Amino acid sequence: MxxxxxxxxxxxxxxxxxxxxxxxxxxxxxxxxxxxxxxxxxxxxxxxxxxxxxxxxxxxxxxxxxxxxxxxxxxxxxxxxxxxxxxxxxxxxxxxxxxxxxxxxxxxxxxxxxxxxxxxxxxxGHPMGIDVELINPEQSETIREVVGLREQGKLHLIHSDVHKSLTLLWTIKEALSKVLKTGLMTPFELFEVENIQHLEDIVICDFINFPQYKSLSWLAGGYAWSIVLPRKSKMDLAVIRKLYWPDLAAQVS
The missing domain is CATH 3.90.470.20 (4'-phosphopantetheinyl transferase domain)
Known part of the structure; x- marks a missing residue:
């Protein structure tokens, strides 16, 4: 199990x-x-x-x-x-x-x-949100429709593969919407990311309109994953890396 x-x-x-x-x-x-x-x-x-x-x-x-x-x-x-x-x-x-x-x-x-x-x-007292999505190139254009032009110019900063980049970006926005408890009722343009950084295999982003939060995102097993949490909170990234199941792709294939 x-x-x-x-x-x-x-x-x-x-x-x-x-x-x-x-x-x-x-x-x-x-x-x-x-x-x-x-x-x-x-x-x-x-x-x-x-x-x-x-x-x-x-x-x-x-x-x-x-x-x-x-x-x-x-x-x-x-x-x-x-x-x-x-x-x-x-x-x-x-x-x-x-x-x-x-x-x-x-x-x-x-x-x-x-x-x-x-x-x-x-x-x-410490709000958080998460999301996970299968990386599916067929969904990329649908995701791109909710990504503003300015943000599309940042996609290469998230990942060199546009499908992975778009899916990661989607999970980031979804996770923030869950923190704010708005779901899909708020235009995703308001969740625009900035200050995109990489710490090895983890992508860290801030938000233009919600500077009190940040996202931690990664790729594993053919999926994109994100956690959104308060910006000044520090989390041991080694804990996140324990979630990278080496055999995840085989389990869900």
Whole structure:
């Protein structure tokens, strides 16, 4: 049952914030067989209403990633970190909302493709967002339509391959939209990036209109991945590199 979970310590001038991230790549059959070990009773009822396998798979990938990240996050301080006691519901803007049995100001961000689920759990006081997308050249022109002319001139700074660059840029914008809880309701032009840097295999960007945030992005397994977090927070990039599954391409091919 392929899954990677990593704890994160976010360093700030005034202290530290914990977080945890999980990436799941499992078949629908595996997840369905295991669903009673991680779905809340209300989630089980919600899942039962899905008629199509694609929707079932997306739901289970996201929920299992979310519960796995929560379990790691809560390991050292929560008396009850049983996955089935935690419920993930949708807010009024369809953003995921984490409900804990004992309450608490903890939230999450979820992303998924047809074969991968990804989730990050963090303190509500330290907002974060994530996204993952399959690199598909057929989608490049669709992505290009939401990229402004000034930003198109920066694509080569993200990656020399235009398809990889556009997909990374899409994940950056999606992750920021999740932090802001606007989703696709805000024009993506407002999420324009600047100050594009490379630290070996990780791309770091700032935002023109949201200078309080930055993005950390990378490529692995034929996918583009991004985390958006407060600009002044420092995160050990070695933790991100642990998420690069050497056999990820084989698992999801």
């Amino acid at each position: 392929p899954i990677t979970v990593e704890k994160i310590v976010l360093q700030r001038a005034n202290g530290q914030f914990p977080a945890a991230i999980a990436i799941v790549s499992q078949t629908l059959s595996e997840l369905k067989d295991n669903r009673y070990s991680f779905l809340h009773p209300n989630e089980l009822n919600f899942f039962a209403a899905f008629k199509f396998e694609r929707a079932q798979h997306s739901y289970l990938l996201g929920r299992f990633a979310a519960k796995s990240a929560w379990s790691a996050f809560a390991e050292n301080f929560a008396e009850n970190n049983v996955m089935t006691a935690v419920e993930v519901t949708a807010g009024i803007f369809q953003q995921p909302v984490l409900y804990l049995p004992d309450g608490g100001n903890v939230q999450l961000s979820i992303a998924h493709t047809e074969k991968i689920g990804m989730a990050i759990v963090y303190p509500e």
